[in-house]
Amino acid sequence: MSASSPSAPSSTGTTAPNPAVEEVRDLAKDFYGGFVPNQIKVLNEHSPAAARMYIATMDLVEQGELSDREREVVILAISRYNDCHYCTRTHAFLGREAGLSQETIEAVHRGGLPADARLRALVQATRRLLDKRGWLDAEDLEGLEAGGIGRTELYEINTLIGLKTFSNYVNHIAQTEVDDLVRENPDIQDMWPVLGKMDW
Amino acid sequence: MPPALADDVRTTARDAYGTVPNLLEETNRYTGAPGAVYVAADTALMDGVLSPPEQQIVLITMARYHDSRYDAVVHARMALEAGLSPETIDELLSGDPLSDDRQQALVEATRLSCEERGWLDPDHLRDLEARGVERGALYEIFAFIGLKTFTAFTSHLADPEVDGPLRIVEQSLEHVPDEPDTIERQRLFMG
Numbered sequence: 262m263s264a265s266s267p268s269a270p271s272s273t274g275t276t277a278p279n280p281a282v283e284e285v286r287d288l289a290k291d292f293y294g295g296f297v298p299n300q301i302k303v304l305n306e307h308s309p310a311a312a313r314m315y316i317a318t319m320d321l322v323e324q325g326e327l328s329d330r331e332r333e334v335v336i337l338a339i340s341r342y343n344d345c346h347y348c349t350r351t352h353a354f355l356g357r358e359a360g361l362s363q364e365t366i367e368a369v370h371r372g373g374l375p376a377d378a379r380l381r382a383l384v385q386a387t388r389r390l391l392d393k394r395g396w397l398d399a400e401d402l403e404g405l406e407a408g409g410i411g412r413t414e415l416y417e418i419n420t421l422i423g424l425k426t427f428s429n430y431v432n433h434i435a436q437t438e439v440d441d442l443v444r445e446n447p448d449i450q451d452m453w454p455v456l457g458k459m460d461w
Numbered sequence: 462m463p464p465a466l467a468d469d470v471r472t473t474a475r476d477a478y479g480t481v482p483n484l485l486e487e488t489n490r491y492t493g494a495p496g497a498v499y500v501a502a503d504t505a506l507m508d509g510v511l512s513p514p515e516q517q518i519v520l521i522t523m524a525r526y527h528d529s530r531y532d533a534v535v536h537a538r539m540a541l542e543a544g545l546s547p548e549t550i551d552e553l554l555s556g557d558p559l560s561d562d563r564q565q566a567l568v569e570a571t572r573l574s575c576e577e578r579g580w581l582d583p584d585h586l587r588d589l590e591a592r593g594v595e596r597g598a599l600y601e602i603f604a605f606i607g608l609k610t611f612t613a614f615t616s617h618l619a620d621p622e623v624d625g626p627l628r629i630v631e632q633s634l635e636h637v638p639d640e641p642d643t644i645e646r647q648r649l650f651m652g
Contacts, residue, residue, distance in 0.1 A: 281508070307597035310509035311604045317505055318498045324466055325494030342649060343578050372650035388650055394527065395614025396644040402618075413491040416615055420495040423611025430579025430603040434586065 281309035285316070292316050296442065300347060300428060303435040311431075318424055325417045327383075329359035334380045335421050337361075337369045338387040345429035347437045353452055354443040367452060382408035387418050395419065466493030473500045483621040484531060484612060495615065502608050509604075510597040511567075513543040518564055519605045521553040522571040527613030528638040534623050534631045547633070554636040566592035570602050579603065 285305045289297045289312070304312035327335065333356035340348035353366045365375040374381045386405050389397060397405075397415075405415070431437070443449055467489040474481045477500060481489075488495040506516065517540035524532035537550050552559055559565040570589050574581060581589075581599075589599065617640070623631050631637060 304600055307595070308509055308600045310506055311597070311600045313508075314502045314505035314604055317501045321466075321497040321501055322494050324497070326492045388648075389646075390614055392646045392648050393644055395610075395617040396640065397618060398644070411491075412618070415618060416488045416495050417492055419611045419614040419618075420498050422614065423607040423609075424498070425607070426579075426610050427604045427607030430574060430606065431600055433579040434581055434599070 279309070282306075285309045285312045288313065288316055292320060296440075298351070299437050299440050300351075300432060300435075303437050304431060311427075315424070315428060322417070322420055322424065325420070326413050327417050330356065330361050331380070331383055332417075332421065333359045333361055334365065334369065334375065335383055335387050335418055336425055337366060338384045339391070339422055339425040340429055341370055341372070342388065342391050343426065343429035343433075345425075345432050347432040347439055348425060348429055350439050350449060351443050354446055354449055357446075357448045363448060363451065370452070379409060382410050383414065383418070386410045386414060387422070390415070390418060390422060466497050469493070470496035470500060473504075477503065480624065480626070482535065483624050484616060484619065487619045487621055488615060495611070499608070499612065502604065506601060506604055506608075509601045510595075511601050514540070514545050515564070515567055515598075516601075516605065517543050517545055518549075518553060518559075518567050519571050519602050520609055521550065522568050523575075523606060523609035524613070525554055525556065525638055526572060526575050527609065527617075528641055529609070529613035529616050530631075530637055530639055531616040531621055531623060532609060532612055533638050534627050534634070537634055538627050538630045541630070551635055554634060554638070563593045566594045567598075567602070570594050570599060571606065574599075574602060574606055 282305055285301070286297055289301045289305075293301075301312050301316065304315060322332070323329075325332070333352055336352045337349065337356055340352055349370060353370070356366050357363070361380075365377065365380060368375050369384060374384055382405065385408070389401055389405070393401070405411075470485055470489055470493055471481050474485055474496070485496040485499065507513075509516075511519070517536055520536040521533065521540060523529075524536055533554060537554070540550050541547070549559060549564075551557075553568065559568060566589055573585060586599075590596075594602075
């Protein structure tokens with residue numbers, strides 16, 4: 262094992278603060294505007310490195326070619342595919358902030374498709390990549406290209422599949438509590454019956 | 462695309478790996494984000510609870526799980542540099558069990574997490590913990606699963622050439638994964 266555990270007992274029996282944990286907490290506060298999401302707390306408790314990786318990479322992926330609402334609809338499709346209770350709700354909240362309609366979010370949560378052509382194509386591409394574990398053939402690529410989905414989109418979707426697979430799996434085993442900020446939001450409250458009916 | 466992001470990827474990759482891997486050159490042609498994510502993730506996870514040889518065990522297991530030739534060759538080379546034996550690498554690529562129980566537990570945790578889409582039940586978690594795979598290690602395994610799912614899917618699409626310096630490694634491997642004969646679509650949702 263190369264690195265220290267997140268906190269080390271001191272000679273007095275108390276737990277000394279681990280600088281790596283503190284650093285990640287500060288990084289999260291900077292990135293999330295003073296707020297530390299429960300998922301980051303869960304990660305940071307056991308692996309500050311994994312928590313740092315998530316924060317750093319989500320920051321970078323926001324600098325990609327997909328717009329905020331395009332990225333959020335892809336994340337919703339992935340999180341629904343993996344049935345992540347935390348990410349479907351959190352990114353419903355973030356999706357609303359990025360301009361996705363309530364109908365679009367509910368459509369993805371129900372396993373359907375958005376009405377907007379561009380968003381629909383992105384969700385279809387995401388599901389096709391997941392369904393075929395990345396092995397898209399010429400026919401798949403031709404069909405997606407006709408809907409405006411080229412290499413730029415596919416490579417960024419793959420990146421998001423990687424990052425959300427990581428966080429979805431963490432939230433499965435941690436049963437991460439949905440943040441109050443998300444749970445108490447009226448839009449999410451409206452969606453709760455839809456989310457609650459999912460067969461998890 | 463902001464060219465600065467792609468330029469940063471090239472600079473960081475040259476510093477970290479001595480070259481810009483063909484896979485990142487390919488993604489950089491379209492968008493800098495995947496390469497930037499890859500190098501940032503790699504850097505952050507170096508300080509994790511998994512040691513470098515343990516990381517490579519997880520990464521090679523993922524290359525095999527996703528039938529990714531490119532990833533298998535890259536991580537075979539890195540595994541050798543991290544101190545794993547050629548025999549261990551061959552066992553990982555052929556799917557043979559490893560004699561070291563902690564290492565084998567890492568392989569099983571990786572495979573099981575993929576097969577169950579992260580839904581490990583309490584019995585599995587207890588078994589892994591008893592064999593030394595505690596929660597921090599498991600979270601890092603999930604991070605590597607994500608990272609290698611992203612690179613494998615991208616390699617499937619881009620079919621990058623194995624980087625020049627690694628071809629000799631590829632030639633030395635007995636079991637190199639390749640595209641399966643049949644690609645089945647597991648359809649969970651419409652569209």
